[in-house]
Structures are given as C-alpha cells and as structure tokens.
Amino acid sequence: MKSRLIASVALSAAVLLGTSGCALVSTQATQLPYSPGDGVNIPDSGPLKVRNVVIISDAEGEAANMIAAIVNESDEPQTLNLELGEGSTAQTATVRVGARETVSLGDSAENEPPLALDAIDGVPGSTIPVYFQSGDSEGVLYQVPVLDGELDYYGDFQP
Template sequence: MKSRLIASLALGALVVLGTSGCAMISTQATTIQYSPSDGVNIPDSGPLQVRNVLIVADDDGNDGNLIAAIVNTTSDSQTLRIEFGEGSAKTTESIRVPANSTVSLGTDETEPVLLEGIDTKPGAVLPMYFQSGDGEGILFDVPVLDGSLDYYGDLLP
C-alpha cells in the first residue's frame, strides 16, 4: 500500500516537472523588447528617447517624410541631430524638443520633417545617425514605407 502511494507521488512529481520544465530554462517572451509598430525604436544614447521612427516616401524614393515621437524627460530643452547620406550628399537635420515634453512628427500639431534626396525606395531601410546631448549617437536602419496604407497616405511628401 505504501509503495503504491510512493509510486503515485513520484509519478505526479515527474508529470509536474515534465510539463513545467521548459519554462525553467527558456527565456520569458514578455521580457524581449521589440518595436510593436511599423517604425523602430532607437536605442537610448543620449537624453532624448526616439520612438517609432519611420520614413514615408513616394514610389520613386527621392524624398521622404520622417515620422517619429521624440521624448525629452529632462528639465532642459534638448536638440536631436539626425544625419543620413554619405560624403557630399550627407544631410543633417536638427529637431528641438522642449523640456519635459514629447514632439510627435507627422501629427496635427507637428509636421513631419521632409528629408530630401534620400534615394531609398519604399520597402528598404535608410541608415540614419541619431545623436542628442553629450550622447555618443547611434547609426540605425530606419524603414521606408509607402502611402498604400490609409493612415500613411496623408504623410507622403
């Protein structure tokens, strides 16, 4: 009788361990950071946080509108410097973000930033350099989209 009880307890322990053992050694999926939208989040490298960055361009890909949310959690006004292109075709844009605020490019309150001469067709990525404050800056691939989705149609250059 006791051996039957011990065997059933051991079997129960094996079933519990066998069904939950994977969770003990695998990465928890909710801890993996990702960009849940069409744009990308730029890793923080200065006082400004740059979120959901994307470019909306027409089919020829000559010019594009930069769409992003730029968050400043500091008590001072900050400037985000953006560069793209190489050599003599390198272009620099600056966006001023007031203290403790968010600038959302491409909304009713703030126009998108027109990037001329990106020479990148929709479906590709454009390498862009982002730098704010004393941060080192970071080079990141920004997706270029077209206006085929209704909510991007009004954002075409």
C-alpha cells in the same frame, strides 16, 4: 512488478522533463523589448527618447518624410541630431525639443510637419541607417523602416 512500476515512473519523468525542460532555461518572449508599431523605438540616443520613427517615401525614393515622436523628459531644452544614410548621400538634420515637451513630427493637430528629406537611398520595404544623437551621449546607429503611403493613415505623409 516493481521493476515495471519503476520503469514507468522513470519514463514518465523523462518525457515530462524532455517536453518542459526548454521552458526552464529559455528567455520569456514577453520580457523582450520590441516596437509594437510600424516604426521603431530608438534606445540609448541620449536624453531624448525617440519613439515610433518611420520614413514614408514615394515609390522611387526620390523624396521622403520622417515621422516620429521625440520626448524630452529633462528640465533643459535638447537638440536631436540626425544623420540619414551613409557616405556622400548622407543628409543631416536637427530637431529642437523644449524642456519637458514632446515634438511629434507629422502631427497635424500640433501643426508639426514631418521632417522632409531629399532623395534617400531606399525604397518602400527597405531600411535606412540613421544615426541619432542628443545631449552628451555617443548616439546610436539604427535601421529605420521605409514605408509608402499605401496605408490610409500614412497617405497624408507621402511626399
């Protein structure tokens, strides 16, 4: 009788440990950083924080607009240096952000137009490598999503 009770307890413990053991060592999904919008947040680009950057393109990728929020939390004006694409088709651009200011590319309320781009090497649904650098930082290369103006809130940004 005792051996049956011990076997039942051992089996219950094994089942309980087997079904909950992964939760003891796995990373909690709520602790992983992610971009909750359509665009991406750019980590480690320097003193400027680049938030929700996305490229809105026509169907062929012949023209595009970049929209993003660029935040300067420092007491000095900063410049964001961008290089879009790779090789001979790469484009460069800069965005100047005043001390303790935010520039929202594509914000009609602030009369801040999106960053106009020439032909890009990507179509809606793809990503484009973009190099972001500000201040003395080394910068970071990040894959930025390309969308079209099919969604109502992106319609005004499509070239």
